[in-house]
Structures are given as structure tokens and as C-alpha cells.
Amino acid sequence: MGGTAALIVAGGRGTRVGGPVPKQYRTLGGKAILRRAIEAFAARPDIAAVQVVIGEDDHSRYSEIAAGLNLLPPVAGGDTRQHSVLHGLQALTAHRPDSVLIHDAARPLVSQALIGRVIAALKDCEAAVPLLPVADTLKKKKTDGRWETVPRDGLHRAQTPQGFHFEPIVDAHRKFAGKNMTDDMALAEAYGLTIAAVAGEDSNLKITTEEDFRLAEKLLGGGEVRTGMGFDAHRFAAGDHVWLCGVKIAHAQGLEGHSDADAGLHALTDALLGAIGAGDIGMHFPPMDAKWRGAQSSVFLEYAARLVREMRGAIVNCDVTLICERPKIAPHVPAMRARIAEILGIDPARVSVKATTTEGMGFTGRGEGIAAQAIATVTLP
Ligand code: MG
Numbered sequence: 001m002g003g004t005a006a007l008i009v010a011g012g013r014g015t016r017v018g019g020p021v022p023k024q025y026r027t028l029g030g031k032a033i034l035r036r037a038i039e040a041f042a043a044r045p046d047i048a049a050v051q052v053v054i055g056e057d058d059h060s061r062y063s064e065i066a067a068g069l070n071l072l073p074p075v076a077g078g079d080t081r082q083h084s085v086l087h088g089l090q091a092l093t094a095h096r097p098d099s100v101l102i103h104d105a106a107r108p109l110v111s112q113a114l115i116g117r118v119i120a121a122l123k124d125c126e127a128a129v130p131l132l133p134v135a136d137t138l139k140k141k142k143t144d145g146r147w148e149t150v151p152r153d154g155l156h157r158a159q160t161p162q163g164f165h166f167e168p169i170v171d172a173h174r175k176f177a178g179k180n181m182t183d184d185m186a187l188a189e190a191y192g193l194t195i196a197a198v199a200g201e202d203s204n205l206k207i208t209t210e211e212d213f214r215l216a217e218k219l220l221g222g223g224e225v226r227t228g229m230g231f232d233a234h235r236f237a238a239g240d241h242v243w244l245c246g247v248k249i250a251h252a253q254g255l256e257g258h259s260d261a262d263a264g265l266h267a268l269t270d271a272l273l274g275a276i277g278a279g280d281i282g283m284h285f286p287p288m289d290a291k292w293r294g295a296q297s298s299v300f301l302e303y304a305a306r307l308v309r310e311m312r313g314a315i316v317n318c319d320v321t322l323i324c325e326r327p328k329i330a331p332h333v334p335a336m337r338a339r340i341a342e343i344l345g346i347d348p349a350r351v352s353v354k355a356t357t358t359e360g361m362g363f364t365g366r367g368e369g370i371a372a373q374a375i376a377t378v379t380l381p
Contacts, residue, residue: 003048004119005097006041006161010034010062010105011053011077011084023207024105025061029220032065033207036108041101041161042069044112046119049095052105053077053088082181086173093170100169102184103161106207109219110161114201118163121196127188128163130200131156158185159200168193225316226378228274230267233363233371242370244322244329245336245353246298246343251327255370258287262297264320264353267374268340269297271318272304275378276311298343305344308378315344316377319352323364323371329355 010024024034034052041047051072054062062074075091077084085102092100099122103110114130121128134157138150162184169184172191181187188195203219205212239254245264255261269281278284281300285292308315318340322329329336333353341348358365 001048001095002098004046004099004101004122004163005092005095005166006047006050007085007088007092007100007102008034008037008041008050008052008105009077009081009084009088009102010037010058011055011087012081012106021061022055022058023213025058025065026213028108028207028213028216033108034062034105035065035069037103037105037110038066038069038071040108040110040112040115041103042071044115047101048097049092051075051088051092053084080180082173082177082179082187085184086177089166089170089173092166097166099163100166101161101163102169104206107160107204108207109216110204111201114198114204115161117198118161121198122163122165125196126165126168126193127185127195128198129185129188129195130159130161130204131197132159132200132202133157156197157200158183159204159206162188164188164193221314221379223313224380226275226277226313226380228271228276228376228378230270230272230274230280230374230376231371232263232266232270233369234261234263235369236367242327243297244332244370244372245320246301246339247332247335249327249332259285259292259295259300260297263370263372264322264336264374265297265301265340265343267372268318268320268376269300269304271374271376272301272308272315272378275376276308276313276380278304278307298339301340301343311380313378313380315346315350316379317350317352318344318374318376320354320372320374322353322355323358323373324355324369325357325360325365325367329353 025032042050049072052074054074056076075087078087118128134152134155138152140148140150172187176187207213207216234255234257236253237256242249242251242255243260243262266281285300336353337348337351340351364371
């Protein structure tokens with residue numbers, strides 16, 4: 001096989017007796033914690049194979065959460081984390097990887113950048129470990145019950161994935177199989193491997209308590225969901241084209257307005273401003289301001305999208321309905337979706353544009369003008 005293998009350690013039993021499922025099988029943001037950890041590695045082209053070590057009794061749970069992923073068959077863990085890692089390494093021996101990243105399933109939020117740093121550092125060292133400096137002041141309770149402050153200079157917190165050249169870490173695990181070491185770096189230290197430190201990440205937290213679980217959900221962006229709506233109408237006037245949803249359409253008439261009179265983009269701009277409670281388009285771009293005469297309405301929509309981003313928000317989706325008898329909208333819908341997606345900086349799959357007539361009724365039915373409705377959904381942290 002060669003290349004780099006990932007070894008995910010998920011053998012922990014947690015508080016099983018009479019309790020809920022082991023934590024690595026709990027759902028975090030709609031997905032099992034273990035599946036999140038696996039997917040972080042399985043999706044990478046520079047990871048040749050993923051080996052998961054699971055608890056003896058977890059086979060059915062595991063097949064459920066790992067469905068559809070291309071993984072090596074799981075192996076059963078041992079009594080301790082160290083034994084579980086050894087079992088996983090032994091299973092990988094048959095595939096002869098050059099290096100292995102050993103990762104705790106309880107760290108489902110590991111970033112692609114962090115995995116990349118570990119892999120890169122293995123070019124020059126036999127081991128690579130993400131470390132974070134200790135920021136809190138450390139206190140130790142002495143045997144007499146009094147407290148003392150421990151100097152934190154040089155102290156670091158170790159995370160996973162910890163990366164190793166394959167042969168030496170297998171050898172280290174066999175050599176120290178009787179000892180109980182808390183992480184694989186400890187074995188690498190004892191074995192005398194060269195170790196590179198790479199920057200860890202606070203978001204790569206290890207989920208051990210309920211508080212960790214809630215924090216992880218927050219980090220996943222379990223923020224607030226907001227919606228906003230917008231409506232706009234413009235009157236037909238002399239002309240030979242109309243602008244609708246950012247697309248120029250040849251037509252026997254034009255639309256009257258201070259800007260390019262794009263009712264679709266105006267309604268959508270108001271929907272986005274509405275979702276974040278930021279007023280309306282007229283407030284930000286007063287029609288009496290000569291500066292906006294003939295302006296491209298993409299400017300207004302870009303502005304609203306920027307306000308969302310400045311609030312660290314994200315646009316989930318938007319939906320625009322154009323209301324008119326003519327021009328025919330359907331042939332232009334793909335171009336409109338693409339243009340709106342481009343202006344907002346989101347995937348076209350998140351943009352919907354549709355049209356309706358009013359069966360000849362009302363001002364749109366009489367062909368006096370074009371109206372548009374829009375709704376937008378935004379998440380805020
Ligand atoms: Mg308007």
C-alpha cells in the first residue's frame with residue numbers, strides 16, 4: 001500500500017452500564033461523532049486507508065454509522081487505549097503503510113489544515129504531534145491540602161492526530177506493550193524518535209464531558225437561523241429591455257426606476273437586510289441620492305451579502321418569485337440563478353428563481369409592471 005494510513009481509536013467503553021450509547025456513537029450536529037472523525041481522514045486523497053478500532057460490542061452500531069464509507073474492516077480494541085492502538089497497528093501491518101496518523105474518535109472537529117500539517121511534518125521527522133501552549137495558570141494541591149502554583153513555562157497540551165513513520169511506531173508499541181502510556185507521543189519519546197511539534201487547534205477539542213459536547217455543537221455552527229422577506233414592483237415604461245435577477249432580457253418595454261429597476265434583486269436585497277434586521281434597501285441607498293441613478297442592482301445585493309458576512313453570518317438559501325405576464329421568465333432562470341449565486345458568493349443550488357402570472361388580474365395582469373417577492377435564510381453565530 002505505502003502512503004499514509006489513518007488509525008481511528010474508538011474502542012473506549014465510556015459509562016456503558018445502564019447508560020446511554022458510548023459517546024463516539026452519539027450524534028453531534030446531525031452526525032455520529034465517530035463518523036465525523038472518520039470522514040475527516042477518509043475524504044483526503046493523501047490518506048491511503050482508514051482503519052478504525054472499535055469496542056467488542058459495537059459492531060452493529062459501527063456498521064450503522066460507517067455505512068457507505070470505504071474503510072478497512074474494523075478491529076476490536078483492547079483493555080486500554082494503548083492496547084487498542086496496538087491492535088489497529090497490527091491490522092495495518094498487512095498493508096505496509098509508510099506512515100500512520102493515530103487519532104482519537106473523541107476529536108471529531110479536527111480540521112483539514114491540522115491533518116495537513118501533521119502529514120507535512122512527517123517528511124522531516126519520525127513523529128509529528130499537534131501541541132498547544134498552556135494558557136491557564138496551573139495550580140497543584142499539595143499533600144498537606146495547601147495550594148502551589150506550577151510554572152507553566154514550556155508546558156504544552158498534546159492533541160491528535162499524532163503522526164508516525166509506520167515501522168518505528170509499531171516497534172515502539174510492541175516494546176512498551178506492558179506499560180500504560182497516555183498517548184502515542186509518550187511511546188515515541190521513550191523509544192527515541194525525532195518528534196516535530198505542529199500547531200494544534202483549540203477547536204480540535206476532545207469531547208469528554210457534556211460541556212465539551214455543547215461546546216462542539218456551538219463550534220459546528222449551531223447558531224441562530226433567521227429569515228427575511230422582500231417585495232418590490234416597478235412600472236413598465238418605454239424601452240427595449242428589462243433587468244431581472246441580474247440578467248438583461250430583451251423586451252418591448254423597459255422598467256421605470258431610479259436604478260436599473262431590477263425588481264427581483266431589489267426584493268432579494270430587502271429579504272437579506274430583513275433577515276439580519278438591517279432595515280431596507282431605501283435606507284441604505286436613498287432614491288434621492290443621484291449617486292444611484294442607473295446603478296446596477298447587483299451593487300445593492302452585494303452590499304447586503306457583505307453585511308451578512310460582517311456579522312459572521314452565512315446565507316443558507318434564497319428564493320425569488322417574479323410576477324408578470326411578460327416577458328417569459330423560464331428560459332432565463334438558469335442564468336438568473338447563476339448570477340445571483342455569483343453576487344452572493346454561494347452555490348447556485350442554494351438559489352431559487354421562479355415566476356408566475358396573475359392570470360390577467362391586477363396590475364401585473366394588466367401588464368402595467370413587474371413585481372417580485374423574495375425570501376432569504378441566514379445563519380448567524
Ligand atoms: Mg425597486
